[in-house]
Amino acid sequence: MSTPKIDVHVVSSGILSDDVLMLGESLIKQLRIPSQQHLALQFGSFRHSVTVVPVPRYEGLRISQTLARRMGIYSGTPLRLLYQQSTRTLALGPLIGVLVSRDHSNQPDKPFGDITMFCRELTDACRSQGAYVYFFTPNAIGSSLSSVEGWVYTKGWHRLTLPAPDVVNNRLTSRKLENRPVVQQFMGEIKRRFGAHVFNEKFLDKSEVFDALKKDAGLQKYLPESHSLHNYTMLKSMCSRYSTVFLKPVRGSLGKGIIRVSRLGPDNWQASYATALGTKRQTFGSLVKLFSTLAGKMKTVRYLIQQGLQLIEIGGRPVDYRALAQKNASGKWAITSIVARTAGSQHFVSNLARGGTLSTVRESVAKSNLPAQHRGDASLRLSRAALDIAKGIDMYIPAHFAELGIDLALDTSGRVWLLEVNSKPSKNDNTPLKEGKIRPSVRMLIQYARYISGF
Known part of the structure; x- marks a missing residue:
């Protein structure tokens, strides 16, 4: 990443015309930029013809007020400066657009609700790396598809009309928003017309993930037996093999709607439902009766049925692990963080929203019922599994991902299992957010954006 970082200074249009840039003489020599000749200036989807005038003993770039606007x-x-000799293009960037679900214009201090602090953190990280970031919603996409009403942070949050970006980080939290025609059209158009890159471009379904990873013999060891649940025969078949199975909504998140089915005796079954207030339990005299209560739910929700696992526990509470896998400055997958999540009391899912608590892998393993002989390399085995799975998603699912939340578990024999993969990982689930602190996960996002955009 050798593109130079420069400060852009805006001067009055009376002093400098819109088609002239003033650039430090040493930079012109370094990048071999022809001076006093017509070049194309590029910033995201913005294009403009300019000539460059050298300025001795000056390190920055001066542009007119009208052009800056x-x-x-x-x-x-x-910003970073890149000169492409073959096309005589002087590019400034990278221009990064973060697509978020909603904004609140009536709350200028907190326009993005809970993720406002993450947006500030990303802005600070971009300034330090010479990138420009803005935040926009599906409603802010212009009819031309080459401009966007975005929010930027400079001494407070402001809305501006901005060019379409070089890189889009899709952080939409709803499939309905993601599937809106304007969103799909925008993402397709900027890739086609401007060579833009969109990462985390779609949600992942649980069944899609497991079906894709089954294709790889090297990944099968991480996969609990899983099938789409269509009928009683499948439920009966799985329950004959495992004393506990889990039914997971194919499109669920945050542990919502998960049902645990356990055999209590020869003809005695229990369904445990994950609810916000705790676990709700119901017993049935036969598996047929249990299935008939599920049949109503199955009309509106598609379920994945999955082998139950004997997860390690701390004080009777199950523990799982969230690994954050990200592509780095070389475009390769790396593991940024892994945290342990212990389920809250009265819960069998570990989500923080349901009273779960975070700890390090080492702390969780030390306090758990995992036998001593399996403790030493637990962290390494979890990292290796997360990395293998991220590469598998890339290979077998045709979409561009650069950040994945991979939920893993250890059973009491020390084996690593995949629970699910999330293509929109929460920014509050790896390390706690502190004002003014830039987390490695945020720095990595920008490094990858610079890598794919050439800056």
């Missing part, structure tokens, strides 16, 4: 740039913006 058209580009959405304010004075003092740090």
Whole structure:
């Protein structure tokens, strides 16, 4: 990543015309930029013909006020500079757009609700790396598809009309929003017309993930037996093999709607439902009766039926692990963090929203019922599994991902299992967020955006 980082200074249009840029003489020599000749200036989808004038003993770039306004740039913006000789294009960037579900114009201090602090953190990280980030919702996409009403942070949150970005990080939290025609059209159009990159471009279904990873012999060891649940025969078949099975909504998240089915005796079954207030239990005299209560739910919800696992526990509470896998500055998968999540009391799912607690892998293993002989390399085995699974998703699912939340578990024999993969991992689930602190996961996002955009 050798593209130089420069500060862009905005000067009055009376002093500098819109088609002239003033650039430090040493930078012109370093990048072999022809001066006093027509070049194409590029910033995201923005294109403009300019000539470059060298300035001795100066390190930055000066542009006119009118040009800055058209580009959405304010004075003092740090950006990377890239000159492409073959197309005579001087590119500034990278311009990163983060697509979020909603904004609140009536709350100027907290326009993105719970993720506002993450958006500030990303803005600070971009400034330090010479990237420009803005945040936008599906409603902010312009009819031309080459401009967007985005939010930027500079001494407070402001809305500006900005060019379509070089890189889009899709952080939409609803399939309904993601599937809106304007969103799909925008993502397709900017890739086609401007060579933009969109990552985490779609949600993952649980059945899609397990079906894809089954194709790889090397990944099968991580996969609990899983099938789409269509009928009683499948439920009976799985329950004859395992004393506990889990029914998981194919499109669920945050542990919502998970049902645990356990055999209590020869003709005695219990269904445990994960609810916000705790676990609700119901017993049945036969598996047929249990299935008939599920049949109503199955009309509206598709379920994956999965082998129950004997997870390690701390004080009777199951523990699982969230690994954050990200593509790095070289475009390769790496594991940024792994945290242990212990289920809250009265719960069998570990989500923080349901009273779960976070700890390090080492702490969780030390406090758990995992036998001593399996403790030493637990962290390494979890990392290796997460990395293998991230590469498998890339290979077998035709979409661009650069960040995955991979939920893993250890059973009491020390074996690593995959629970699910989330393509929109929460930003509060790896390390706690502190004002002014830039987490490695946020830095990695920008490094990858620079890698794919060439900056």
